[in-house]
Amino acid sequence: NAGVTQTPKFRVLKTGQSMTLLCAQDMNHEYMYWYRQDPGMGLRLIHYSVGEGTTAKGEVPDGYNVSRLKKQNFLLGLESAAPSQTSVYFCASSAPGQGSDEQFFGPGTRLTVL
Amino acid sequence: GQNIDQPTEMTATEGAIVQINCTYQTSGFNGLFWYQQHAGEAPTFLSYNVLDGLEEKGRFSSFLSRSKGYSYLLLKELQMKDSASYLCAVRDSNYQLIWGAGTKLIIKP
Numbered sequence: 001n002a003g004v005t006q007t008p009k010f011r012v013l014k015t016g017q018s019m020t021l022l023c024a025q026d027m028n029h030e031y032m033y034w035y036r037q038d039p040g041m042g043l044r045l046i047h048y049s050v051g052e053g054t055t056a057k058g059e060v061p062d063g064y065n066v067s068r069l070k071k072q073n074f075l076l077g078l079e080s081a082a083p084s085q086t087s088v089y090f091c092a093s094s095a096p097g098q099g100s101d102e103q104f105f106g107p108g109t110r111l112t113v114l
Numbered sequence: 115g116q117n118i119d120q121p122t123e124m125t126a127t128e129g130a131i132v133q134i135n136c137t138y139q140t141s142g143f144n145g146l147f148w149y150q151q152h153a154g155e156a157p158t159f160l161s162y163n164v165l166d167g168l169e170e171k172g173r174f175s176s177f178l179s180r181s182k183g184y185s186y187l188l189l190k191e192l193q194m195k196d197s198a199s200y201l202c203a204v205r206d207s208n209y210q211l212i213w214g215a216g217t218k219l220i221i222k223p
Contacts (some may be wrong), residue, residue: 040215041153042212044213045210100147100162102159102162104159108155108156
């Protein structure tokens with residue numbers, strides 16, 4: 001069981017470039033999430049999905065898009081990167097209705113936008 | 115607005131006990147979580163409280179008072195590997211997690 005995996009682990013972009021972050025989980029979880037983590041701030045939810053084919057906006061969705069074509073994968077896209085999107089991005093998954101329904105996190109992607 | 119407050123940094127001695135506090139104001143309450151995050155790594159789940167009282171799990175315990183909007187994480191017999199950030203999060207009425215900024219715990223020998 002790999003749990004939650006993310007690719008890539010590191011990336012440097014120039015302003016205006018686009019990229020896609022991939023998240024995969026092998027725990028058959030229904031819910032998946034994308035967060036960003038910045039110094040001195042709590043994790044902030046970008047977008048989330050409650051099942052295959054569904055997505056919803058979180059707290060800070062502007063500048064990002066997501067897709068959940070397969071249950072195990074959740075993609076985060078940056079259409080035109082900006083320096084304000086320099087951050088560490090975490091993907092997480094959870095199984096609703098199972099105990100505490102805690103979220104399991106991937107290792108993170110460290111993105112720098114120049 | 116929604117708010118989670120916890121101290122930015124704490125220092126403790128190896129072998130001692132430390133208590134990390136968390137206060138919250140959220141729209142609704144569906145449970146409180148504590149996560150541990152080592153530098154450069156992902157958060158990992160430590161504990162969950164949904165009812166008032168103390169939950170004990172080995173060296174770690176977590177307490178909740180819903181009427182006071184207050185929780186604490188208690189770490190006993192501190193070890194150097196406990197040096198990490200501890201994140202408090204509350205699940206609100208929309209079933210989303212609202213996260214505190216984390217408490218960086220420094221353990222000294």
